[in-house]
Amino acid sequence: MRRLLLAAILGLLSAGVAAQGSARPTRILVPFAAGGASDTYTRIVAQKITEQTGKAFVVENRTGAGGRIAWEAAAKAAPDGATIALIDATYPMLPGLYASLPWDVATDLVPAAMIAQTPFVIIVNSESKLTSLPALIAAARANPGKLNYGSAGVGSVIQVVSELFKHEAQINLTHIPYKGMSDASVALQAGFVDLIIAASPTALGPVRGGKARALAVTTAQRSAAFPGVPTAVEAGVPNYVTTNWFGFAVPKGTSREVINTLREDVVRALAAPDVREKLGAQGAEASNFTPEEFAAFLRDDTRRWTGVIKASGIKPE
Secondary structure (H helix, E strand, O other), rough: HHHHHHHHHHHHHHHHHHHHHHHHEEEEEOOOOOOOOOOHHHHHHHHHEEEEEOOEEEEEHHHHHHHHHHHHHHHOOOOOOOOOEEOOOOOHHHHHHHOOOOOOOOEEEEEEEEEEEEEOOOEOOOOOOOOOOOHHHHHHOOOOOOOEEEEEEOOOOHHHHHHHHHHOOOOOOOOEOOOOOOHHHHHHHOOOOOOEEEEHHHHHHHHOOOOOEEEOOOOOOOOOOOOOOOOOOOOOOOOOOOOEEEEEEEOOOOOHHHHHHHHHHHHHHHHOHHHHHHHHHOOOOOOOOOOHHHHHHHHHHHHHHHHHHHHHHHOOO
């Protein structure tokens, strides 16, 4: 009897050790470099989930091809809950930019949990005579094509949202592509370009440092990170409302239980005061979208940006 009991105990212990040994951290594929907004928001949320639940994550910065390398890898990963992809406002622009992709943007990555939305910010050099958005629009209409804007390159998010601004404001601006937004920001501060429409983390430094002036934010409501700055709608461009956003998606076929758990973990992490403070410092507002709401948001964004890209004739290099 004692031998049977001892055998049973040893069996349970070995099973527990085996299970513990087989446990592995969930990897999060981030398509952009460490230190950027996508990477920063991912790490803030992942760290808080670990603190709250004990779950382990490994963030992999799988850069290149404008995000397509990481997203293809995630789309083709096993749907076992071990792989998450960070998707952002770039993702729904892909169908408009590329005639074919090695995975289906609409179905192969399933939106699970949005992390946050941030404004884009229309900024000019601090010494610019264009002291308001109406003044910029008036100058652009009086001198079609003479004002220029900088972006992170042909086919970049910034070019697409800038082309939408041109359309909604009914103006003509000349596009000056750079290798990245840090270069475009430097060019703005040096007076080489007239304006840029930057993600809030990119705009915050120059604006707070007195090197740039914010004319408007692109969100429906004003941003606490840019006090006193009107929305583009308030400044006279009634339909120019758009956001930069970040969220988690999982491979198609991932169980509903895994998706719901991930979303619950993210919502709980976003509710933590220190997380809200860190996001707010960069002009980001936490989101509590359900997976269904996130999916609908993604579909709407895809339709919108595909239309903008086709109408503007944007062709990535």
